[in-house]
Amino acid sequence: MVMTREFDAWARDIALSTERSLEALLPPPAGEPKRLHDAMRYATLGGGKRVRPMLAHAAGETTGAPVDRVRIVAAAVEIIHAYSLAHDDLPCMDNDVLRRGKPTVHVEFDEATALLAGDALQALAFELMAVHRLADPPDQQLKMLQIFSHACGSHGMAGGQAIDLANVGRQITLPELEYMHILKTGALIRASVLLGAMCGAALPEEPAARLDHYGKCVGLAFQVVDDILDCESNTEQLGKTAGKDQDANKPTYVSLMGLAGAKAFARELLQDALSALAGFGPEAVRLRQLAEFIVHRQH
């Protein structure tokens, strides 16, 4: 499958509409506490690939989900992603100064503000998922909140970050690396797919499981490609510090499999993701295109 201009236009459209939703859903910049709200907006607006919102919208298309509902889910998962970056960049974590071509939140503001902005963003994401009607019946929405909160916690994203930290400077195996990534970035990516789909008609167990497997594969592929790009690109292209993982002696797919091995693995994951969608028809075209996009992206 070849990326088309039509897909590019769709992706651009989602990025724009996500930016607009976030603008409207984040606390207004004028309201008190102003510095905190400024930091929350700085962490979230004006950048990012918006891959998670795209996945939510693409998954929503497979179940005929109303776009207005998916927009809330897309904003919520992106807000969680933004909070995780603000915390991840802190001196006590990755100590990074550059993100999306801009100073990181604690550099632009200060450490305490970056910490609190992340904390408040997490609460805001849950608030959005509780305030807006996202599914019928409301029981389905409670189920969405379960999936969402689980993906953020110690058995999801936060747990993956803890394992990532513990791995620095250690010799780890490929299964250990995979387990870490399945939690660290994979959990929220899978949740983005499932939550987008759950805004629409309820899915039977089997197609839901296939969507989840798709999410698992693209989540891992995303990370493998990140490692490849971190190795091959320079800082300007990435908009964040390149070669950082190697410098930090962090295990990566490239360091464990070699560059060619990592590229072959990314292709394998792409095939696996596409196979998981075999039972779906044209309503899953965006999910298929997104899998290609995630594996073939250049930054």
Next chain:
Amino acid sequence: MVMTREFDAWARDIALSTERSLEALLPPPAGEPKRLHDAMRYATLGGGKRVRPMLAHAAGETTGAPVDRVRIVAAAVEIIHAYSLAHDDLPCMDNDVLRRGKPTVHVEFDEATALLAGDALQALAFELMAVHRLADPPDQQLKMLQIFSHACGSHGMAGGQAIDLANVGRQITLPELEYMHILKTGALIRASVLLGAMCGAALPEEPAARLDHYGKCVGLAFQVVDDILDCESNTEQLGKTAGKDQDANKPTYVSLMGLAGAKAFARELLQDALSALAGFGPEAVRLRQLAEFIVHRQH
């Protein structure tokens, strides 16, 4: 009203049952990522006055809420409280080394683990509130999640912490101090009262507003008494560093009103809290006793 042994027994009982629920609801210590789970348990278990759980249970009694449901709410609000302390104690915030008579989380573990443990605890609190059936119909439970997440975010606890930070070393007025505390500690205390009550029969608007006013008064009173104790006690009695606010040049009720003024204000808030409960009968006896307890406590 005089504190009775009977109230003491009830309070001890709530503290014990909260500890037991938290034990069971937190990730087990053996599961991976172990260090993160250990830190989450360390931050939450084995200490604390458990005032928020007591308020949730006392409020639940006013609406005949099933105790099993209130236990989940009590655990969730206490988990949020524990996460806020773990983050508040970090070097970039209050930089405190002692809490509840033990080393703070980042001292016992490390900064990154304290940060992630706090993040994961916040997610866990929301997960508990979404996984367990807490109210009928489920719409009421979504409403509870709205109140809960709002109380945690930038218009609640996290916002109050940001204002607190901005106030250090500044001359502020009494209304500014009050506004900060209404967010910083008040928001979660009010949520504890409302959420406990919402586990039971739905409350009409007027008594709900009175319960909320009660929560606002005891939340403020709690802080005023904290400032009084911080001024009058020593570190051993408090289990946390005493005199710290004065040392940090933080505005307190004592520094703005004087010791006698702060004590008179605490008594006023107590009367206001009790008046808010005037329309309730004997089902609000625990809320009345708790207001007395909060104002008359010695640590």
